[in-house]
Amino acid sequence: xxxxxxxxxxxxxxxxxxxxxxxxxxxxxxxxxxxxxxxxxxxxxxxxxxxxxxxxxxxxxxxxxxxxxxxxxxxxxxxxxxxxxxxxxxxxxxxxxxxxxxxxxxxxxxxxxxxxxxxxxxxxxxxxxxxxxxxxxxxxxxxxxxxxxxxxxxxxxxxxxxxxxxxxxxxxxxxxxxxxxxxxxxxxxxxxxxxxxxxxxxxxxxxxxxxxxxxxxxxxxxxxxxxxxxxxxxxxxxxxxxxxxxxxxxxxxxxxxxxxxxxxxxxxxxxxxxxxxxxxxxxxxxxxxxxxxxxxxxxxxxxxxxxxxxxxxxxxxxxxxxxxxxxxxxxxxxxxxxxxxxxxxxxxxxxxxxxxxxxxxxxxxxxxxxxxxxxxxxxxxxxxxxxxxxxxxxxxxxxxxxxxxxxxxxxxxxxxxxxxxxxx
Ligand code: MRU
Numbered sequence: 001x002x003x004x005x006x007x008x009x010x011x012x013x014x015x016x017x018x019x020x021x022x023x024x025x026x027x028x029x030x031x032x033x034x035x036x037x038x039x040x041x042x043x044x045x046x047x048x049x050x051x052x053x054x055x056x057x058x059x060x061x062x063x064x065x066x067x068x069x070x071x072x073x074x075x076x077x078x079x080x081x082x083x084x085x086x087x088x089x090x091x092x093x094x095x096x097x098x099x100x101x102x103x104x105x106x107x108x109x110x111x112x113x114x115x116x117x118x119x120x121x122x123x124x125x126x127x128x129x130x131x132x133x134x135x136x137x138x139x140x141x142x143x144x145x146x147x148x149x150x151x152x153x154x155x156x157x158x159x160x161x162x163x164x165x166x167x168x169x170x171x172x173x174x175x176x177x178x179x180x181x182x183x184x185x186x187x188x189x190x191x192x193x194x195x196x197x198x199x200x201x202x203x204x205x206x207x208x209x210x211x212x213x214x215x216x217x218x219x220x221x222x223x224x225x226x227x228x229x230x231x232x233x234x235x236x237x238x239x240x241x242x243x244x245x246x247x248x249x250x251x252x253x254x255x256x257x258x259x260x261x262x263x264x265x266x267x268x269x270x271x272x273x274x275x276x277x278x279x280x281x282x283x284x285x286x287x288x289x290x291x292x293x294x295x296x297x298x299x300x301x302x303x304x305x306x307x308x309x310x311x312x313x314x315x316x317x318x319x320x321x322x323x324x325x326x327x328x329x330x331x332x333x334x335x336x337x338x339x340x341x342x343x344x345x346x347x348x349x350x351x352x353x354x355x356x357x358x359x360x361x362x363x364x365x366x367x368x369x370x371x372x373x374x375x376x377x378x379x380x381x382x383x384x385x386x387x388x389x390x391x392x393x394x395x396x397x398x399x400x401x402x403x404x405x406x407x408x409x410x411x412x413x414x415x416x417x418x419x420x421x422x423x424x
Contacts (some may be wrong), residue, residue, distance in 0.1 A: 037201045046278035059237060065232050067115050068122060068187065076129055078122045082109045083228055087269035088367050095119075099139040100120050101228070103157070106148040108260065111337050112229020113303045120145045121183040124162045128156030128176035134348040135170045137161070138179070150352040151312055151389045153304040153341045187231045193336040194233035195405030201239025201334055202246065202300070204406070208296050209248045216277075217243070217298045220253040220286055223314035224262035225301025225334065235334035237270070240402065243374050244276045252278040253289060256313060259360040259386065283316050287323035297332045298324050299401070305333070305340050307421070308393030309409030310347025317354045330398040333409070337402055340414065342424045347391040358384035 010313045071077035071094065078095040084107070085091055091110055095101050099122025104110050110119045123145055124138050131137035142159045149155055165182050168174050225236035233241060243250045252271055257263035264280050271278040281289070288293050298320055304312040311317070311333045324331040344350040362378045378384070397409035407413035415422050 006389065017071070020155045032198065047066075049226055051374070065227060066187065067110070067228060067231055067417055068118050068189075076126075078119075078126060080104060080110050080119065081228070082107055083111060083266060085229075085372075087265050087371065093133065094407075095126060098123040098137075098145070101126060102141075102148055103143055105145065105215055111260075111262070113152035113154040113226060113236070113301070114194075114230040115228070116149055116152045117158035118183070118187050118190060119233060120148075120155050121179070121186050123157045124159065124166075124340040125176060125179040125183050128166075128179050134175040135166050135172070136164050149354060151303045151354045152339075154336075154338050157338050161186065166190075172280060176424070179286050187385065189235065190231040190338070190341050192233060193338070193403040194230050194238045197235050197401055198233055198238030198242040198335065200403075200406050201226050201332070201401040202242035202248075204297065204332065204401070205243040205248055205250060205332075206246075206411060207237055209243075209250075211218045214249065216251050217250040218251050218253060218289075218294055219265065219352060220255070220289065220298045222263065222283075222298075222300045222317050222320055222322065222386065222393060223257045224265050224266035224270075225313075227299060228266050228270055229262075229335075233302045234362075235336060235401075236268075237267070238334065239299065240271075240276060244274065252276060253286065253295060254278050254280045255283050255286060255320070257282055257316070262314065279318070280373060283400070286320050287327075289329040290323050295324075295327075298329060299370040300331075300333055302333050302335045302339055303389055304344075304351050305335055305400065305414075306344040306347045306350065306394075307340065307342045307414060308347075308411045309397060309400060309414060310345075310351070311335075311392045311400075311409070312389045313349045315390050318392045320394075321392040325396050331392075331396060332399050332406075333392075333399055334401040335399055337404070337418060340418070340421075342421050345411075346381065351389075351391055353390070354388040356386045357390050358386055361386050 011195065066077065066286045067079050071079050079092050080095060082093040093104065095104060101119055105116055105119050110116060124141055126142035127137045128134040142163055146156060146159055162179055162182060165178050166175060177273050205217050219240060221236050226234035227237065240250055240252060254267045254271065255263045268278060269279050286295070300313050302311045302313045306363050321331045362383045363374050363376050394409035399406045400409050400413065402417055404417040407417050
């Protein structure tokens, strides 16, 4: 794997001050001729005041924003945002092979359960393109991709969906085209799912706002379950973006989210791009804020939710749920149905928890006098564990916000919204 700050294999398409001077057609435009209705590159550009990131393409959850798309004029290349470099730099990274997709998932160029699933689907499209035995190539790639991030179940969901397309099509030259259509559909559907989550979730924020006589609703979130973690809009952030657009005063407490800092580096970045008021806090501040009445509601995403409503999410989510319960603060989890693992019931016993490289804990990354730096913060021989996720039991969750509505975190609640899964 490449170091996040190595950058040697990454094509730099967006450089500060460079894209701003190009007409859109030369830098980010989407060519419908090449792709039909395809994943589009993000076309939004906004000026962010006061933080030095000006006139760059932004993670603004407008209609056109996407986190993965086919390269305009070259449908053999899939493009993603290299999220390892945010918020300091916005680069688009080319995936030219399924192995590139594997690295992007495992090394977290892309992250967030829905985007991981979509990237896997597009990687299988690249696998089909790469070989004159496409079906075999896809199966081979699928086996490797499934191992890359064990907790986020959207990965398995997307791979199985593409394998169903491939099934029985040995030697079919049209296979890559069929996978491409389905990978596109996965992306399009994910956007509509996030929109549904936003529509249902915004009602909660509206109710809290009117309960407070229109005073600012303070939401606490953990990790990044935003546009960057999905194709657009996010899951936990969709209700927030919808509320903000509808004029509901909302403010977000953003947990830093050690060790990969998805909160400080991604959530804060995209909230800023959307002009949503927010404040970064260290991971352990949430309980204190709750005790002082500064949090009205907690909304997080999830990487895997069991059919009984247990939720795996970024490490530290469970502690937020405990603190919320102790302070009588509603704790909601926003999720697309693609994140429900209908085969598992007991999250603590059954959900595999990814453990990542100890270097993520030992080292911090950042800018020093304008240069990217990696700094070791521990003694060389300090033993480290790096659990990437934890499980919040259903009993601590006030409700699950899905694309079909809000339900109790329980089997009955989920089956009430997804009755077709009763037999699965
Ligand atoms: O390790 P990551 O960054 O992939 O973890 C992401 C999360 O934990 C998100 O909260 C989750 O995937 C939900 S994304 C809509």
